[in-house]
Amino acid sequence: MAVEAVLERLRPDTLLVSLMHVNNETGVIQPVADLARELQSTPTYLHVDAAQGYSKVPADLTAPIDMISISGHKIGAPKGVGALVVRRRESMDDERPPLEPIMFGGGQExxxxxxxxxxxxxxxxxxxxxxxxxxxxxxxxxxLELRAKLLEGLTSERFHLNGDQDHVVPHILNISFEDVDSEAFLVTLKELVAVATGSACTSASYTPSHVLTAMDLPDAVARNGLRFSWYPEQAQTLDVTELANGVGKLRPRA
Structure with missing residues (x-):
């Protein structure tokens, strides 16, 4: 999303803009740093969901963002811990965002x-x-090495890369294979690779990805989007040739 597209939607009573730093399905990086600098001169606060981008695209999060939420397990910390980083605004006499508790009974934080x-x-x-x-x-x-290895190994296959590939993180790839049903892919190749048809948050749903649909992609592309994500150590264990052969076997015979 362009910064201008957000600014055009602001109203005089807009209290908060909340935006993902990195989309968890496509890996696309949003211009949160530029948006933060634009909003600093307005009464509108900016919250950034940095679950996917924290520590991975660190420079963006040094911008004057009012609130940043992070999730520990995305960088190898134990599951069940995260943080909300709240910044004072110098332009507003060091004022904090007007947060209110959702649980009561103690005075911590x-x-x-x-x-x-x-x-x-x-x-x-x-x-x-x-x-x-x-x-x-x-x-x-x-x-990046694993990403290049994966794309090189799939050159014989027909597929569509979803999302702006000039602005993506190196560890997430969203692919729609032509003439290959995503659910058939998950079932047939589950012993070789674990992928998802959307985010973990919607893993129980078999409807087309709302992210890919909102991008105005053709229905066949949006319905068959597959999300690959990885930790670098997996680069040595992935057999890309076997994966490409498996995709080829899923295509209908002429």
Whole structure:
């Protein structure tokens, strides 16, 4: 989404804009840094869902974003821990976004929530963040290597890459194979590779991806979109030739 498209939709009473940093189905990176700089001169706050982009596209998140939510398991931290980073606005006399608690009973975090802190989970998130920052260059190179290997191995197949490939993270790929039903792919090749027809949030649904549909892609493309995502260590174990052969066998015979 272009920054201008967001700004055109602002009204005088718009309190908040909430935007994904990286789309979890296509891997497309949204221009959150540019949008943050534009909104700083307005009374509208910006929240960024950085579950997919945190530590992976770190420069964007140094922009003056009012609120950033992250999920620890995306960078190797224990499941069940995340964070909401809240920034004061210098242009508004260091004012914080007007957050209200959704749980009551204690005064932790300046009255925003009750309950005892899960110290092991918090320390796991902190350590994972340190490790990912230290290993970021190696992670990116390995993720790009697997991406190139996958695309090169599939050159004999007819497919459509979904999303702007000039603005994507290296570890997510959304592909629609021509004449190959996505559900048949999942069932037939499940022993070789684990992929999804959408995000984990909608894994129980067999309807076309709402993300691909909103991109105005043809119905056949949107309905058969397959989401590949990986951790770099998987580069050594993926047999791309076998994957390509499996896709070929799923095509209807002429």
């Amino acid at each position: 300046r009255g925003l929530r009750p309950g005892t802190l899960p110290v092991p989970l918090i320390m796991g998130l902190a350590e994972a963040a340190k490790i990912f920052e230290r290993e970021h260059a190696r992670w990116q190179a390995a993720a």
